[in-house]
Amino acid sequence: MTKNSNPEWTGFEHLKEDKLFPADLKYSIKNYPKNNLILRQGDLCDALYILMSGSVKTEMITENGNLLGIEIINAPRPLAPAFLFSGNNRFPVDVTTLEDVEILKIPKKEVVRLMTTQPDFMQQFLTHNANRTQFLTNRLQLLSIKTIKGKIAHFLLEQTNEHGSTFTLNRNQTELADFFGVARPSLARSLSEMIQDGIIRIDKKEYTVLNKKKLRDFLV
Amino acid sequence: MTKNSNPEWTGFEHLKEDKLFPADLKYSIKNYPKNNLILRQGDLCDALYILMSGSVKTEMITENGNLLGIEIINAPRPLAPAFLFSGNNRFPVDVTTLEDVEILKIPKKEVVRLMTTQPDFMQQFLTHNANRTQFLTNRLQLLSIKTIKGKIAHFLLEQTNEHGSTFTLNRNQTELADFFGVARPSLARSLSEMIQDGIIRIDKKEYTVLNKKKLRDFLV
DNA sequence: TTGTGAGTGTAACAATTGTTACACTTTAAA
DNA sequence: TTTAAAGTGTAACAATTGTTACACTCACAA
Known part of the structure; x- marks a missing residue:
């Protein structure tokens, strides 16, 4: 066993x-x-x-x-x-x-x-x-969070609460989209907007939260 | 007690x-x-x-x-x-x-x-x-059902499965909208469209399913 | 009766998300 | 190394839902 x-x-x-x-x-x-x-x-x-x-x-x-x-x-x-x-x-x-x-x-x-x-x-x-x-x-x-960015924020804050601000995600984008219950291109769009705004950084499977405060704003 | x-x-x-x-x-x-x-x-x-x-x-x-x-x-x-x-x-x-x-x-x-x-x-x-x-x-x-009509269909089919095609709902529209996690006017719109299409009938708190087949189509 | 508030119907418009399509990159197998 | 498949970025457009606003009905209490 x-x-x-x-x-x-x-x-x-x-x-x-x-x-x-x-x-x-x-x-x-x-x-x-x-x-x-x-x-x-x-x-x-x-x-x-x-x-x-x-x-x-x-x-x-x-x-x-x-x-x-x-x-x-x-x-x-x-x-x-x-x-x-x-x-x-x-x-x-x-x-x-x-x-x-x-x-x-x-x-x-x-x-x-x-x-x-x-x-x-x-x-x-x-x-x-x-x-x-x-x-x-x-x-x-x-x-129950209705916006995609809200879901992302919730998820990222949960992941980084304990492990600092960087973590490795063992899902691909398609699986993450399924997890959130949204369409894959929609998730990609939201993610790239958040990257553009300097809130997060993604390098392959390594996700980094650059601005936790702005992230929390998506939950308001 | x-x-x-x-x-x-x-x-x-x-x-x-x-x-x-x-x-x-x-x-x-x-x-x-x-x-x-x-x-x-x-x-x-x-x-x-x-x-x-x-x-x-x-x-x-x-x-x-x-x-x-x-x-x-x-x-x-x-x-x-x-x-x-x-x-x-x-x-x-x-x-x-x-x-x-x-x-x-x-x-x-x-x-x-x-x-x-x-x-x-x-x-x-x-x-x-x-x-x-x-x-x-x-x-x-x-x-996880994404469309409002899908949620309505799921809910109505669940309610009428056992009690025939008519039942009394003990929630108002606002509470039902909360239950579905959608906005109240959006729910009202979907409901009235389904009434228009002859799929359901609503009389005060009494809900009647007129066309179960069409209702199931929302779950496809 | 009258008034007050809760509940509902609905319309115009804004915002978000989904759909589809395709190019590009990375991964892993041959 | 080459090649196919998986994964990702992104754009145009469609569809759905949210927002706001207001009129209307109804029940119930003053």
């Missing part, structure tokens, strides 16, 4: 390492090749899926057929665990593999058992779901 | 009625008058707040200062319980009372204790949070 690198979800590994994992736990492991649509928006979600190795991307298809990119998930992490307990337990997104992946599948009943017998597991589950909710709330906030 | 009318959250009441509620549980009860901002977006969230009676509305203020109406909450229901366990545990929304309300506050530590000792409570907590996540996902989907 990949060494855990994601502080969000350490519970499962922890259980295994400490031999707290029940010997009679029912589960299955599946492998999928690269670039494969493995879970579809609307699919029944009656088991906990944990991405053990590799990476996937999730994307939501809006009813008008557009893509609204959501996020890239690296192992180890569970996939949409919250929906396991929702009323109509269906997947909210499409899940596509980015590399070869290994996925652990634990039936819902077994998850319930784990939850009640392993406090550590439960804590991790709760924290993870809480963070997911927060992620969605952030996403909601970003989408 | 108000008789439970919300199937989403019955756990707490259940505990009380069955005397499964620990006698030494630490909690406090607070009362607030009508039209009061009681929890602010960004406030620290270190306890579980349960709305015991009355109703509140939650709304998110985007960084550009616009309101993005979220929802109206009727007792009994917890307020943003997911955030209790999130990384930076802060409230994602403003909470304003719509009537006099009574709020039960249980410290996080006590919630953890309840969770591990009361399987019923835990199940309710999980299900509730799952449904919240689903709600947010729906909201995200609505916001």
